[in-house]
Amino acid sequence: MVLSPARPPQEATAGDSVDAVITVSGLVKRYGTVEAVRGIDLSVARGEIFGFLGPNGAGKSTTISVLCTLLKPTAGTASVAGLDVNRDPDGIRARIGLVFQDPSLDVQLSARENLLFHAMAYGVPRSQRKQRIAQALTTVDLTDRADALVSTFSGGMKRRLEIARGILHHPEVLFLDEPTQGLDPQTRAKVWEHLREIRASTGLTVFMTTHYMEEAEWCDRIAIIDHGTIVALGTPDELKAQVGGDIVVLSTADNASAVEEIAGRLGVQALVDGESLRIEVADGSAFVPQLIMALSMPVRNVTVRRPSLDDVFLKLTGRAIREEEGEGRTAMMRAFAMRRGGR
Amino acid sequence: MTVDAPRAVGAVEAPAAVTRPSGVRVPLAQAVYIIWYRDIVRFRRDRVRLVMSLAQPVLYLVIFGVGLSSSIGRGGSLGAGLPASFSYLQFMYPGVLGMAVLFTAIFSAMSVVWDREFGFLREILVAPISRSAVALGKTLGGATQAALQGVVMLVFAPIIGVHLTVVSVLETIPLLFLLAFALTSLGVALSARLKTMQGFQVVMNFLMMPMFFLSGALFPLRNLPGWMTVLTRFDPVAYGIAPVRSAILAGSGLPQAAVDRVASVTIGNWVVPVAADIGVLVLFSAVMLAIAMRSFRHRD
Ligand SMILES: Nc1ncnc2c1ncn2[C@@H]1O[C@H](COP(=O)(O)OP(=O)(O)O)[C@@H](O)[C@H]1O
Ligand SMILES: [Mg+2]
Numbered sequence: 001m002v003l004s005p006a007r008p009p010q011e012a013t014a015g016d017s018v019d020a021v022i023t024v025s026g027l028v029k030r031y032g033t034v035e036a037v038r039g040i041d042l043s044v045a046r047g048e049i050f051g052f053l054g055p056n057g058a059g060k061s062t063t064i065s066v067l068c069t070l071l072k073p074t075a076g077t078a079s080v081a082g083l084d085v086n087r088d089p090d091g092i093r094a095r096i097g098l099v100f101q102d103p104s105l106d107v108q109l110s111a112r113e114n115l116l117f118h119a120m121a122y123g124v125p126r127s128q129r130k131q132r133i134a135q136a137l138t139t140v141d142l143t144d145r146a147d148a149l150v151s152t153f154s155g156g157m158k159r160r161l162e163i164a165r166g167i168l169h170h171p172e173v174l175f176l177d178e179p180t181q182g183l184d185p186q187t188r189a190k191v192w193e194h195l196r197e198i199r200a201s202t203g204l205t206v207f208m209t210t211h212y213m214e215e216a217e218w219c220d221r222i223a224i225i226d227h228g229t230i231v232a233l234g235t236p237d238e239l240k241a242q243v244g245g246d247i248v249v250l251s252t253a254d255n256a257s258a259v260e261e262i263a264g265r266l267g268v269q270a271l272v273d274g275e276s277l278r279i280e281v282a283d284g285s286a287f288v289p290q291l292i293m294a295l296s297m298p299v300r301n302v303t304v305r306r307p308s309l310d311d312v313f314l315k316l317t318g319r320a321i322r323e324e325e326g327e328g329r330t331a332m333m334r335a336f337a338m339r340r341g342g343r
Numbered sequence: 344m345t346v347d348a349p350r351a352v353g354a355v356e357a358p359a360a361v362t363r364p365s366g367v368r369v370p371l372a373q374a375v376y377i378i379w380y381r382d383i384v385r386f387r388r389d390r391v392r393l394v395m396s397l398a399q400p401v402l403y404l405v406i407f408g409v410g411l412s413s414s415i416g417r418g419g420s421l422g423a424g425l426p427a428s429f430s431y432l433q434f435m436y437p438g439v440l441g442m443a444v445l446f447t448a449i450f451s452a453m454s455v456v457w458d459r460e461f462g463f464l465r466e467i468l469v470a471p472i473s474r475s476a477v478a479l480g481k482t483l484g485g486a487t488q489a490a491l492q493g494v495v496m497l498v499f500a501p502i503i504g505v506h507l508t509v510v511s512v513l514e515t516i517p518l519l520f521l522l523a524f525a526l527t528s529l530g531v532a533l534s535a536r537l538k539t540m541q542g543f544q545v546v547m548n549f550l551m552m553p554m555f556f557l558s559g560a561l562f563p564l565r566n567l568p569g570w571m572t573v574l575t576r577f578d579p580v581a582y583g584i585a586p587v588r589s590a591i592l593a594g595s596g597l598p599q600a601a602v603d604r605v606a607s608v609t610i611g612n613w614v615v616p617v618a619a620d621i622g623v624l625v626l627f628s629a630v631m632l633a634i635a636m637r638s639f640r641h642r643d
Contacts, residue, residue: 031643068469071643089642094368094471104462108385120377121470123369165466 019046021173021205022067026076029062036062038228039076044173044207044221049199051219052209053309059228060209061101064177067207068098081172094122097166101177101209103158107151111142111161114150115168122169136164140194156187160194167198174198176208180215192218213309224313231316236309243307243315246284248291250302251276258295265294271314278314280307374472378480379487382454386488393492396450400443400496404503407561408432408439421563424601433595434605436505437588438560440515444493444523445558445580449551451485452530456543474639478535482528482632489523490516500591511594515587518621522583525624528631529579535638554580559588563605581608582615582623589617 022044029037037059044050052060065071067080069089078085081095105114115133124132137143140160150158159179166174179195180188192215199206208219216222217236224232224239232239252258255277262270262279266287270277281287284304292299313319369377386393412431415421421434458464467477494516500507533550537543557571558580567575575581588606593599608615 069642070465070469090368090471090473093469098469100462100465102462104466106381106385106458106463106466107461108388109381113384117377117381118466118470120380121369121374121467121472123373123471 020044021046021048021082022050022078022080022207024063024067024076024078027063027066027073027078028075029059029066029071030074031062036228037066040223040225040228040230042223042230042233044205046172046205047199047203048221049195049206049208049219051216051222052207052225053211053213053216053222053313054209054225055211058225060211060225061177063225064098064175064207064209068096068175069093095172097169097171097174099159099162099166099174099176099179101181103162105150105158105161105165107153108149110147110149111137111153112146114161115165118165118168124169132168136168139167139198140164141190156183156190159183159187159191163191163194163198167202167204170202171204173205173207176206178209178211180210180212188212188215213313216309222309224309224316226313226317232312239309239312240307243311244280245282245307246280246287246304247307247311248279248281248284248287248302248304249273249276250279250291251300252295253297253300258297261295262291266290271318273314278311280311280315369470369472369476371473371476374476375480375483377472378467378477379484382451382481382484383487385454386451386484396447396492397443397495399446400439400492401499403442404432404436404439404499408435408503411435421605424598424604426597426601429597429601430504432503433505433592434563434588435561436500436503437591437606438558438584440493440496440519440587441522441558441560441580441584442555443496444489444519444583445526445551445555447492448485448489448523448526449530449547451488452481452527452534453540453543453547454485455481455531455534456537456540459538460540468639475636478531478632478635478639481531482524482635485527485530486520486524489527490520493519493523505591506595507591508594511590514590514594518583518587518590521621521624521628522580522587525579525583525628525631528628528635532631532635532638535635554578557581558584559608560584564608565604576608576610579624579627582620582627585615586617586620 020043022042024043025041027037027040028035040059040063042050052063054060062071066073066085067078069085069092073085080092083091083095085092106117109117112133115136116129119129119133134143137146140163142157142161142164145153145157150161153161163176163179166176176195180191183191195206196218198204210216219236221233221235222239223230232242250258255272255275258277259270259272262268262277268279268281270279272278279287279291288302288304291302409432415431421429421431455464458467468474497507497512497515533546534543537546553574557575557578559575560580564572564575564581585606585608589602592602592606597605603614608620
C-alpha cells in the first residue's frame with residue numbers, strides 16, 4: 001500500500017500562490033473579551049494537506065469555524081475556494097467538507113441514513129446518491145455496518161463515518177478539527193491512511209488541526225499556533241531545521257546543577273523538560289563525550305536524536321505542547337513506522 | 344441498477360477538479376423536505392415515545408374525565424342550553440386532543456435542543472441549505488408528529504361516547520395540524536435560542552402547563568374571574584381547541600347555539616368565529632416562524 005502520495009508542487013507552498021484555496025490575512029476573532037485568534041496570516045495551496053498544530057485553547061477550532069463560516073471574523077479577511085467568508089458564506093459552505101472536533105452524527109440513524117441526509121442536504125443528484133454513499137462507505141471500511149444505527153458504533157467508526165460524510169459531496173476543501181482526538185493509536189493510524197488515500201485519489205485539499213505532534217509530521221506543511229498567533233509555518237523538515245542539528249536528552253543525579261555546569265563549561269543552554277534535560281547541538285555524537293567529562297554528578301542516561309516537532313514547539317514557546325501524552329504517543333509512532341515500512 | 348462501488352477509490356474517481364461541480368445550492372422546498380424527512384424517520388423508529396406520549400392524554404381522559412363526569416353531573420351545569428345527556432367527558436374530549444397536540448408539539452421542538460447537545464445541529468447549520476428552510480422544516484416535522492398524535496386520539500371517541508362523523512373528522516384533522524404547527528413554531532423559536540436542555544425544561548414548565556390549563560381544555564372559558572379571563576384570551580391554544588370542539592360537538596348532534604356557547608372563545612360580547620380562530624393561529628405561527636428563522640440565521 002502506497003502511503004506517501006506525491007507532494008504538491010513546491011512552488012505551491014509559497015504564501016502568495018495563485019492557486020491558493022484558503023487565504024487568511026490578519027484574522028482576529030474575539031469572544032467578548034477573550035481574543036481567541038490574534039491576527040493570523042496563512043495560505044493553503046490546492047491539493048495540500050495543511051496542518052494546524054497547537055495546544056488546547058490555542059485558537060484552532062475558532063479559526064476553522066471562521067473559515068467554515070460558522071463564526072464571523074472580528075477583523076481581517078479570509079477566503080475559501082475563492083470566496084470571501086463575509087460575502088458568500090453559503091457559497092463556501094457548499095464547497096467545503098467539515099469534520100467537527102466534537103461528534104456531529106445522528107446516532108439514532110444508521111450510517112447510510114446519515115450519509116443520505118448529507119447527500120440530500122448538499123444537493124448530490126438523486127441518480128448519484130446510492131453510488132457515492134456506497135463508495136464513501138467502502139473508503140472508510142464501513143460497508144458491512146452501513147445499516148446499523150450509529151449509536152452502536154465505536155469512537156473510531158464514528159470518526160471514519162464523519163470523514164466519509166465530509167467527502168461525500170466532493171468538496172474542494174476538507175476541514176478536519178482534531179480528527180483523531182481520543183482514538184487509540186491503531187485507529188488513528190487507520191484514519192490517516194484513509195485521509196491520505198482520499199487525497200491521493202481526489203487531489204482534495206485538507207486543512208486539519210491537531211495537537212498530536214507526530215500527526216503534524218504527516219502534513220505537507222504545518223502552522224504552529226499558540227495563544228492565537230502563528231509562531232512558525234513551513235514543511236515539517238523546514239521547521240525541524242530551525243532546531244540546530246541534534247537533540248541530546250540526558251538525566252543526571254542533580255539536574256539543576258547540571259544546567260549550570262553545562263552552561264558554564266560547555267557554553268550551551270540546557271532546557272529542563274520534566275525529569276530530563278534537553279540540549280540542542282550541531283553534532284550530537286561528538287558532544288556526548290564532552291558532556292560526560294564536563295559534569296561532576298553521575299549521569300543516569302543520555303540519548304541523541306533528530307529534532308522532532310516537539311522540540312520545535314519547545315524552542316519557540318519555551319514549553320512542551322502536551323505533557324500528558326505518554327505511551328499512546330510512542331505506540332502510535334510505532335504504528336506509523338510499521339505502515340511506513342519501518343524507520 | 345447499482346454498480347458496486349469498487350474497492351480502490353482512485354481507480355474510479357476522476358481527478359477532483361473535474362468531478363467538482365461544487366457549490367450546489369439546494370432549493371428551498373427540497374431543503375425543508377430533508378429536515379422534515381429526518382424527523383419523520385426518527386419518529387417512526389421511536390415506538391416507545393409514540394406510546395408514552397399517548398399515555399398522558401389517555402390518563403387525563405380516563406381519570407380526570409371519568410372522575411369529573413360523575414361528580415359534576417351533566418348538561419346544565421356546564422352551560423345553559425345544553426341537553427341533559429351532555430357529559431363532562433364529551434366536553435373535555437376535544438380538549439384532550441388539543442393537549443396531545445400541545446405536549447407533542449413542544450416535545451418535538453425540543454429536538455432542536457437535543458440536536459444542539461448531540462452536535463447534529465452543526466451538521467445541519469453548516470450545510471448549504473438556507474436557515475429559513477431549517478426553521479420551517481423543523482416546524483413542519485414537529486407539527487406532523489403532533490398532529491398525528493392528535494389524530495390517533497380520535498380512536499378513543501367511540502369508547503367514551505363521542506359521536507364522530509366523516510365531516511367532523513375531516514374538519515378536525517386540518518385544525519389539529521394548524522394548532523400543531525402554531526405550537527411547534529413557538530417551541531422551535533424558543534429552542535433555537537436556548538443552549539441547554541435545562542433551560543428548555545424550565546421555560547416549558549412555566550409556559551406549557553399554564554398554556555394547557557388556560558386553554559379551555561378542561562373547563563369552559565365562561566364566567567371566570569376577570570384576570571383569568573384575560574389570560575385565557577392570550578393563550579393561543581384556546582384558539583386551537585375552540586374550533587376543534589365546535590367541529591366535534593356539532594358533529595355529535597348538539598344544537599349550534601349550544602355549541603357556540605360551550606366551545607367558542609368570547610371577547611367581550613363577541614363570539615369569536617372559527618375563521619377568526621384560524622386567523623389567530625396563522626398569525627401566531629407566522630410571527631413565531633419569523634423569530635425562529637431569525638434565530639437560525641444568526642451567526643456570532
Ligand atoms: N464560544 C466561546 N466563548 C468564549 N470563549 C471561547 C469560545 N470558544 C472558544 N473560546 C476560547 O477561545 C480560545 C480558543 O479556543 P479554541 O479555538 O477552541 O482552541 P483550540 O481548538 O485550539 O483548542 C480558548 O481560550 C477558549 O477558551
Ligand atoms: Mg479545538
